Amino acid sequence: MEYIAPATVIIDGDSIHVAPYFIDREPVICRDILDWFAEEISYVEQIPIYITGQEELLMPGENMGEDFRNIVFVRYTPWVIYKNAQNGVTGVTVQTGCFDIPATSVTFDAARLYLGDNGKRLPTRVEIAAAVEAGVIGIEDTWEVMNAYSDFISMTLSGIIGTSPARLAMFSENQAPEDRIMWEWTRDAWEQPPDTIPNLQSPYALILKPLDPPFKGTALREGGYYNVIFRGVVPIPWMEQI
Numbered sequence: 001m002e003y004i005a006p007a008t009v010i011i012d013g014d015s016i017h018v019a020p021y022f023i024d025r026e027p028v029i030c031r032d033i034l035d036w037f038a039e040e041i042s043y044v045e046q047i048p049i050y051i052t053g054q055e056e057l058l059m060p061g062e063n064m065g066e067d068f069r070n071i072v073f074v075r076y077t078p079w080v081i082y083k084n085a086q087n088g089v090t091g092v093t094v095q096t097g098c099f100d101i102p103a104t105s106v107t108f109d110a111a112r113l114y115l116g117d118n119g120k121r122l123p124t125r126v127e128i129a130a131a132v133e134a135g136v137i138g139i140e141d142t143w144e145v146m147n148a149y150s151d152f153i154s155m156t157l158s159g160i161i162g163t164s165p166a167r168l169a170m171f172s173e174n175q176a177p178e179d180r181i182m183w184e185w186t187r188d189a190w191e192q193p194p195d196t197i198p199n200l201q202s203p204y205a206l207i208l209k210p211l212d213p214p215f216k217g218t219a220l221r222e223g224g225y226y227n228v229i230f231r232g233v234v235p236i237p238w239m240e241q242i
Helices: 030-040 044-050 108-117 125-133 142-147 150-161
Strands: 002-004 007-011 014-018 021-023 058-060 071-074 079-083 089-094 183-189 204-209 215-220 233-235
Touching: 002 125, 007 125, 014 125, 021 125, 030 044, 030 089, 030 108, 044 058, 044 071, 044 079, 044 089, 044 108, 108 183, 125 183, 125 204, 183 215
Parallel strands: none
Antiparallel strands: 002 021, 007 014, 021 233, 058 071, 071 079, 079 089, 183 204, 204 215
């Protein structure tokens, strides 16, 4: 983690004080969260709570052959779930070559709970902005991340709609670089003033592209998205009022 000293950032024309904190230089990667997923997800029916938020994206392995009957694939993602005959989850892994890519398609609540179990939390909008200004965090390219499991995307997506992922705009390496920058979860709610206590009851989260200044968007907290990743923050409580 990297230390961010007290700072002032400009958000929507207003000067906002940022108390000191520590932030992950890199986003959470698949390898980091595998064991936690395996402990948290007990049954196949629970998978969408943690990954994608969409039950319809679960693909029974037997669709690909009897040898895969104890596997559930999650379409558009690198995640692979092992199960038993009673639909109990016995393990979680990712496609070959994906262990060290950012963990994508993780829902807001799953990201928040995972970080909380590791003594961290999601960053706020102002914390992301301060970390960007300090040159501590960088960007991730959606195409580069998804290219690590493009064969699996082709196998699942192309079979559904008959179109190669390379011809779809959201998977295209020909997109403008700024369009391919991955979003990041924040703990803030959409349209929440930047200097207020985060509203965790809102169904909509603020997501950011860590540019200077950060580019903002919104996403349903119950969803997990192929181009949204996350990282952790550790505040320094005794210095937050300085």
